[in-house]
Each structure stands twice: as C-alpha cells, then as structure tokens.
Amino acid sequence: xxxxxxxxxxxxxxxxxxxxxxxxxxxxxxxxxxxxxxxxxxxxxxxxxxxxxxxxxxxxxxxxxxxxxxxxxxxxxxxxxxxxxxxxxxxxxxxxxxxxxxxxxxxxxxxxxxxxxxxxxxxxxxxxxxxxxxxxxxxxxxxxxxxxxxxxxxxxxxxxxxxxxxxxxxxxxxxxxxxxxxxxxxxxxxxxxxxxxxxxxxxxxxxxxxxxxxxxxxxxxxxxxxxxxxxxxxxxxxxxxxxxxxxxxxxxxxxxxxxxxxxxxxxxxxxxxxxxxxxxxxxxxxxxxxxxxxxxxxxxxxxxxxxxx
Amino acid sequence: xxxxxxxxxxxxxxxxxxxxxxxxxxxxxxxxxxxxxxxxxxxxxxxxxxxxxxxxxxxxxxxxxxxxxxxxxxxxxxxxxxxxxx
Numbered sequence: 001x002x003x004x005x006x007x008x009x010x011x012x013x014x015x016x017x018x019x020x021x022x023x024x025x026x027x028x029x030x031x032x033x034x035x036x037x038x039x040x041x042x043x044x045x046x047x048x049x050x051x052x053x054x055x056x057x058x059x060x061x062x063x064x065x066x067x068x069x070x071x072x073x074x075x076x077x078x079x080x081x082x083x084x085x086x087x088x089x090x091x092x093x094x095x096x097x098x099x100x101x102x103x104x105x106x107x108x109x110x111x112x113x114x115x116x117x118x119x120x121x122x123x124x125x126x127x128x129x130x131x132x133x134x135x136x137x138x139x140x141x142x143x144x145x146x147x148x149x150x151x152x153x154x155x156x157x158x159x160x161x162x163x164x165x166x167x168x169x170x171x172x173x174x175x176x177x178x179x180x181x182x183x184x185x186x187x188x189x190x191x192x193x194x195x196x197x198x199x200x201x202x203x204x205x206x207x208x209x210x211x212x213x214x215x216x217x218x219x220x221x222x223x224x225x226x227x228x229x230x231x232x233x234x235x236x237x238x239x240x241x242x243x244x245x246x247x248x249x250x251x252x253x254x255x256x257x258x259x260x261x262x263x264x265x266x267x268x269x270x271x272x273x274x275x276x277x278x279x280x281x282x283x284x285x286x287x288x289x290x291x292x293x294x295x296x297x298x299x300x301x302x303x304x305x306x307x308x309x
Numbered sequence: 310x311x312x313x314x315x316x317x318x319x320x321x322x323x324x325x326x327x328x329x330x331x332x333x334x335x336x337x338x339x340x341x342x343x344x345x346x347x348x349x350x351x352x353x354x355x356x357x358x359x360x361x362x363x364x365x366x367x368x369x370x371x372x373x374x375x376x377x378x379x380x381x382x383x384x385x386x387x388x389x390x391x392x393x394x395x
Contacts, residue, residue: 023376030383037391053391132395173340174395256388263384282369284360284377287319291326292356292381296388299333303392 008266010273016281020266021289029259040252053134053252055176059085059163061136062178066153066161069144073154081183084162087118088179091127095177096168103127103229103309111229115183124157126182126228131175132306138248139178142308148230149308155228158182230309249304257300264293325359336393349389357382 010016067077091114111127133139143149162181267290360378364370
C-alpha cells in the first residue's frame with residue numbers, strides 16, 4: 001500500500017511528486033506501451049505489423065458471430081459457401097483496384113456481378129460492407145446496430161454466407177475491407193436448366209430490374225432473383241458517439257486504455273492534491289498532461305469503430 | 310493569488326488542448342500515411358515545444374521537466390501512431 005502511494009499519490013515522503021509522474025516513471029510507461037505493441041503484433045496478431053494496433057478480424061469468427069445473432073432470433077444458421085467467399089473476395093479486390101467504397105462501383109458494377117462471375121446463381125442475395133474495424137465482434141455489433149444491415153443478417157430467406165477480409169490501400173489509406181455476401185442457391189427447378197441458360201436468365205433478371213442501392217427488395221417475377229443492399233441513409237447519420245462496449249477493442253487497445261487511464265487518474269489526483277494543499281511544485285503541469293491523456297483515451301475507443309455501408 | 314495563477318494556466322491549457330484537437334481533426338480528413346505521420350510528429354513536437362516554452366517563460370525549466378514533457382510527447386506519438394497509421 002505504501003509503495004502504491006509512493007508511486008501514485010503526492011505526499012511528503014515522495015517530495016509531493018509521485019514516481020509514476022517523474023521522468024523514470026513516464027519513461028517506463030512509454031517503453032511498456034512499445035513492448036505491448038511489439039509482443040502482441042509479433043505473436044498474437046493475424047496481420048504482421050511492427051508497432052500500433054493490428055487488426056484481428058477473422059472470416060470464421062465473423063460467420064460464427066453472424067450465426068449467433070440469427071440463432072438468438074430462432075433463425076437457421078447460414079452455411080459457409082466457398083464460392084460465395086470467392087465472390088466476396090473479388091468484390092473486395094475490385095474496391096481496392098478501382099479505389100471506391102460503395103455497393104456499386106463507379107463504372108456501375110453491382111455486387112451481383114461478382115456472384116455471377118463466380119458462378120453462384122441465386123434466388124436471394126445480399127451484401128454488407130465494413131472497413132477500418134479492429135475486431136470481428138466490433139464489425140458484427142456495428143452491423144446489428146444498423147437497421148438495414150441487421151435486416152440482411154436476420155433475413156430468413158438466406159441459406160449461405162461468404163466472407164472476405166482483405167487488407168489494402170483504399171483512398172490513400174491502409175485499411176481492412178470486410179465483405180459479407182449472403183445467398184440462397186437457385187432451387188432444383190431452375191438448376192435443372194443448363195448452367196449457361198441459368199446464367200443467362202440471371203443476367204436477364206438483373207438487367208431488367210437492376211438492384212437498387214437502397215434496401216429495396218426487387219419483386220420476384222418468375223425466376224428473377226431477389227437482391228438486397230443495406231440502406232445506410234436509414235441509419236443515424238453523422239458522427240456516431242454511442243458508448244462502445246470495451247470488448248470491441250483489441251487486447252493491445254485494452255492495455256493502452258488501461259495504462260493511460262492509470263496515468264490519467266494519477267495526474268488528476270496529483271493536480272487536485274497540489275491545488276488543495278497550495279503546493280507550488282517544480283516540474284511539468286499535470287493538468288495539461290491529463291487533458292492530453294484523456295483525449296488519447298477517447299480517440300482509442302472511438303477509432304476502434306470503423307465504417308459500414 | 311494561487312487560485313488566480315491556477316485559473317490563468319487552466320485557460321491557457323484549455324486553449325492549447327483545443328488547438329491540438331483541431332489538428333487531430335486533420336488526421337481524420339487526410340488519409341495519406343506520409344501526411345498523417347507528419348501531423349503526428351508535429352503534434353508531439355508542438356506539445357514538447359509548448360511545455361518547454363511555458364516553463365522557460367516561468368523561469369523554472371530544468372532537466373527533469375524537459376524529460377517529463379519529452380516522455381509525454383513520446384506517449385502521444387506512439388498512441389496517435391497506433392490509432393492513425395494502420
């Protein structure tokens with residue numbers, strides 16, 4: 001207890017200067033943060049990065065979390081389909097190569113083109129997109145908070161799912177893109193037709209009724225497929241400052257927040273005690289440091305939230 | 310007198326932190342890694358510079374104070390780097 005007080009609280013025995021706030025204490029905090037990043041990124045992260053917060057998003061985890069949300073509503077789980085995952089991967093690569101962040105590419109390519117080019121012929125299809133997240137649970141939480149993305153996840157018409165998690169540079173920024181494709185293969189009645197004919201009927205179906213960017217379900221007419229895209233405009237617009245559950249942070253981010261919180265509390269207590277006792281101590285000002293550390297904590301927490309469309 | 314000194318500093322510090330917040334806002338507008346790194350280094354350097362200039366003005370700048378600002382600036386640097394350089 002005495003050691004903790006010596007470390008964190010200003011009093012006569014530490015000359016009114018807690019050791020954590022002295023140069024050696026702050027130096028140890030800095031080295032500890034570097035060490036945490038290095039160890040976590042080298043040994044526990046999926047993606048290799050020397051410093052900083054590495055993303056830890058896995059396709060299998062995203063599928064499991066999506067299925068858990070469906071199970072909660074009593075819906076059947078979705079089976080992973082490697083062709084759908086391949087189509088999702090093509091979509092992610094297309095976004096990187098053409099440098100866009102949207103359901104429909106600037107040249108008008110819809111997500112359904114990637115279904116077709118991967119030879120996945122569907123009666124129902126849907127797409128959810130996400131970027132800049134750090135953990136799988138944060139991605140699924142964000143989708144579930146958005147009514148139109150939630151509708152896609154909980155759509156009882158879907159039977160299969162495909163996922164792609166791909167790193168790259170988008171709009172000049174290193175990012176991780178997540179593409180979630182939903183699908184229901186065309187039923188035997190249609191699959192009895194030769195694959196060429198099926199492909200043609202799908203193309204015809206969509207050119208006659210292009211899937212809109214908004215969450216509009218195209219009315220099925222004959223074999224016309226049903227394709228659904230989320231409508232982000234239905235969600236709350238602007239900066240989303242809803243409190244975030246801390247479990248959406250990576251281990252490194254949690255350790256950073258914990259260490260910075262300890263530093264923040266020590267700085268606030270230090271300022272308060274010095275002010276109360278009217279002590280004019282030589283050294284840097286804890287109030288200024290506290291303001292900056294608080295800002296860093298807020299930034300870490302809110303930067304863990306990426307974007308969805 | 311003590312209270313007035315404290316309040317005067319609080320005002321200065323609040324203005325300084327607001328300026329830092331505005332500069333950090335730039336990081337959200339600029340996606341390019343080079344410019345992000347430049348801004349992050351600039352924020353850390355400005356923090357160090359402000360702290361040293363402030364204590365120099367108050368004529369109580371010493372080696373220990375320099376090290377304290379240096380390490381806080383380094384903590385700012387590593388944290389902002391972790392957040393904005395993916």
